[in-house]
Ligand code: ATP
Ligand code: ATP
Ligand code: MG
Ligand code: MG
Ligand code: MG
């Protein structure tokens with residue numbers, strides 16, 4: 148090929164550090180909304196769960212999976228989303244900074260781009276930001292445990308927040324009083340408060356709130372009618388054409404335990 152002209156400035160490229168992700172590991176990028184406690188206040192999010200915000204997060208994550216390469220599963224809750232790249236991905240030579248910045252910027256621009264579709268009457272008051280990190284998991288077990296950890300976090304926070312806000316919204320406690328009331332309580336105690344004081348069976352709360360959202364690729368048979376051009380003087384003909392496409396689907400299911408991984412063996416393959 149043609150030799151590229153090099154300037155005397157070219158040497159500064161050597162200051163760039165190598166950040167290749169270790170081969171054969173699962174690459175996880177986790178994003179988290181920057182100061183979303185304030186963002187939620189400023190945009191009148193419902194407490195403890197604003198479903199518009201959760202659906203917008205999922206729309207953004209879906210866009211990330213469709214626009215970028217090699218993401219096999221994503222999991223989101225609250226203001227965070229985790230994206231898992233397939234073990235053998237060689238996208239951008241596995242450079243961690245490329246993975247992280249492309250996920251974060253695609254997600255953030257989507258959040259603004261799709262805002263109005265989810266928050267019709269609520270103007271976006273300032274541009275949100277998301278931090279990102281890359282973590283490598285060396286085995287299927289550690290990856291499963293990572294996702295289980297995020298889902299357990301969702302469960303623990305959501306149970307706490309559900310009781311906390313019921314005490315405030317329905318019993319008229321101040322936030323400090325609600326916090327005092329919940330200090331030292333165990334899971335069973337919180338379930339009991341919800342049931343006896345508010346007639347809420349926690350297990351009947353929406354799955355999206357309790358489990359978070361899992362995004363996976365799913366094969367769908369798509370049947371379309373297509374104009375078939377035939378040779379010579381024959382008439383064009385309409386014909387049903389079936390083809391298999393993959394698209395991203397959202398599930399609010401358990402990742403903890405074996406059932407999910409038995410149903411979706413292709414993810415870890
Ligand atoms: P940091 O910048 O350190 O992440 P943060 O304020 O974003 O700070 P997080 O621990 O990430 O802190 O918590 C996110 C907060 O955003 C929640 O505690 C809650 O107040 C708010 N939030 C996020 N998503 C929702 C939602 N769907 N509905 C209601 N509130 C939400
Ligand atoms: P990659 O994803 O690898 O960065 P790329 O297409 O963005 O691919 P770059 O080397 O970054 O490749 O080049 C950016 C290209 O975008 C330019 O070559 C040009 O075609 C276009 N471009 C960017 N800014 C402008 C601009 N202000 N006016 C016209 N064209 C632009
Ligand atoms: Mg945080
Ligand atoms: Mg945050
Ligand atoms: Mg968070």
Ligand code: MG
Pocket residue numbers: none
């Ligand atoms: Mg470019």
